[in-house]
Amino acid sequence: MTTISNEKTVTDGTDELEAxxxxxxxxxxxxxxxxxxxxxxTTWLPPLIVFLVIVAVWYLISLFVLNPNLRFLxxxxxxxxxxxxxxxxxxNALIVALWQTVIVSMLGLAIAIVIGVVWAIAMSQAKWxxxxxxxxxxxxxxxxxxxxxxxxxxxxxxEFQSRVLVCVMIALFPMVNNTLFxxxxxxxxxxxxxxxxxASRFTTLSKxxxxxxLPAIFAGMRISAGLAVVGAIVGDQFFRRxxxxxxxxxxxxxxxxxxxxxxxxxxxxxxxxxxVFWLFGLLGRRAVGTWYDFS
Amino acid sequence: MxxxxxxxxxxxxxxxxxxxxxxxxxxxxxxGTIALQGVDLVVKRGEFVxxxxxxxxxxxxxxxxxxxxxxASDGTVALGTxxxxxxxxxxxxxxxxxxxxxxxxxxxxxxxxxxxxxxxxKDAIDLVGLKGFEKHLPKALSGGMKMRASLARSxxxxxxxxxxxxxxGALDEITRERLNDELIRLFNAKQFAGLFITxxxxxxxxxxxxxxxxxxxxxxxxxxxxVPFPQPRDPEIRFTPEYAALVGEVAHALRKGHGxx
Numbered sequence: 001m002t003t004i005s006n007e008k009t010v011t012d013g014t015d016e017l018e019a020x021x022x023x024x025x026x027x028x029x030x031x032x033x034x035x036x037x038x039x040x041x042t043t044w045l046p047p048l049i050v051f052l053v054i055v056a057v058w059y060l061i062s063l064f065v066l067n068p069n070l071r072f073l074x075x076x077x078x079x080x081x082x083x084x085x086x087x088x089x090x091x092n093a094l095i096v097a098l099w100q101t102v103i104v105s106m107l108g109l110a111i112a113i114v115i116g117v118v119w120a121i122a123m124s125q126a127k128w129x130x131x132x133x134x135x136x137x138x139x140x141x142x143x144x145x146x147x148x149x150x151x152x153x154x155x156x157x158x159e160f161q162s163r164v165l166v167c168v169m170i171a172l173f174p175m176v177n178n179t180l181f182x183x184x185x186x187x188x189x190x191x192x193x194x195x196x197x198x199a200s201r202f203t204t205l206s207k208x209x210x211x212x213x214l215p216a217i218f219a220g221m222r223i224s225a226g227l228a229v230v231g232a233i234v235g236d237q238f239f240r241r242x243x244x245x246x247x248x249x250x251x252x253x254x255x256x257x258x259x260x261x262x263x264x265x266x267x268x269x270x271x272x273x274x275x276v277f278w279l280f281g282l283l284g285r286r287a288v289g290t291w292y293d294f295s
Numbered sequence: 296m297x298x299x300x301x302x303x304x305x306x307x308x309x310x311x312x313x314x315x316x317x318x319x320x321x322x323x324x325x326x327g328t329i330a331l332q333g334v335d336l337v338v339k340r341g342e343f344v345x346x347x348x349x350x351x352x353x354x355x356x357x358x359x360x361x362x363x364x365x366x367a368s369d370g371t372v373a374l375g376t377x378x379x380x381x382x383x384x385x386x387x388x389x390x391x392x393x394x395x396x397x398x399x400x401x402x403x404x405x406x407x408x409x410x411x412x413x414x415x416x417k418d419a420i421d422l423v424g425l426k427g428f429e430k431h432l433p434k435a436l437s438g439g440m441k442m443r444a445s446l447a448r449s450x451x452x453x454x455x456x457x458x459x460x461x462x463x464g465a466l467d468e469i470t471r472e473r474l475n476d477e478l479i480r481l482f483n484a485k486q487f488a489g490l491f492i493t494x495x496x497x498x499x500x501x502x503x504x505x506x507x508x509x510x511x512x513x514x515x516x517x518x519x520x521x522v523p524f525p526q527p528r529d530p531e532i533r534f535t536p537e538y539a540a541l542v543g544e545v546a547h548a549l550r551k552g553h554g555x556x
Contacts, residue, residue: 187387189387190387192364192387193381193383196379197404198404199404207403207404211391212391290432291432291433292390
């Protein structure tokens, strides 16, 4: 379980501010931003060096270790770019498949977010509801989704809805768990503040618990977003009807030993996963970054 | 325990009004800890009563019972008003709301119109000296300023009885003394009755009209002192021998109650 401390004392002891609480005095208390140019360069430089090293090792293996007949196992990087990405046939297939994966995973994620948040809110309302429902969230997390995939195929067919369903099942638990954790870690003093005013259950939820849980909810979304992408690709491997997604493309290319295209597809899937993770991180920072250190 | 609600037409300005009346109040927690025993305490309009006692003597429990957050296991608690302000140990500001939105919160919870609560918040913010900081988020405020915002938030209720649970305990000495003065100023301007919990004897004597000394485990009232200095308090009073003498007496009672005599 992720632990998130809700209370951040950022400017404790800045009592020089206390000295001038005079009306009209413009004292702005800004937290120093650690974004000097030097700091920024040092964050991208080391990963870049690692990347170059990896590419170099790649070339070494591809050129000198592998027998040319077996080069599909690790094609040369420029071949991946030329045959896998730039070649119009491969490019079109890649774009169509990527779009399909985007739709499946994001729809699955959206459903998982809604179900997860509603489920967690229900559990936060009463201990008995939590006791009744939480075990099923845990079970959902524990059963290997792959084991259920044949059943899902029987029941819901081998197309779009089954793929989405796999995404939902994979992405659901972090949403349930994080949201519940966020709702339950509301500061006791804040709860009492609301209680003293006789605030209703709904008011307390909408004005206190839910906003307080937002950082945890966004952290859950970021985890679930990555998992939804995994779910879309895994689902593809089993449900092969309808428009192919990246997963189908991957299994097609691998069965045809088209190494360049296979690598291009895998890289695309990976980049999509990273992009989604980054986007949801950005979303979280946008939503709660002003008051919560969302990193 | 019985909580007597105020009569609808009760006069709200008579000087003799009793706003809080504890009679033989006991508090035993489920684990058997006796937090309070035989506590009799009356807070009247125009009074600022401070309770001093060692940590864990049940001072906060006293306040929690008065506010209704907890129910006494025995005895009677009578309230003379339903306009009760409560200032917590922490500022308990909602971190996602700026100062204005935090100060508006209580009026918002009571369903008041946007215009009304904005007006109330503005007045309260001016009163506590936070003008110019309306748009600041709590994390950009110092500890003392957070406490000011917290005070302002309670002031929007226009409380007749104001409960303070060691509100300045976490602040440095200079900030604390400044806020003591501000609170005395508010007390004299707003004419609420105050029940203030602290573990600082000098703070207690400086601010209150009455000091109640409690002993620890079980929490009992060992002695009550009337503070004769006129209100509003002159900050210079802290340097007079009379003040020092009274602080000494209270501290002595506190030590006696604590079993260090």
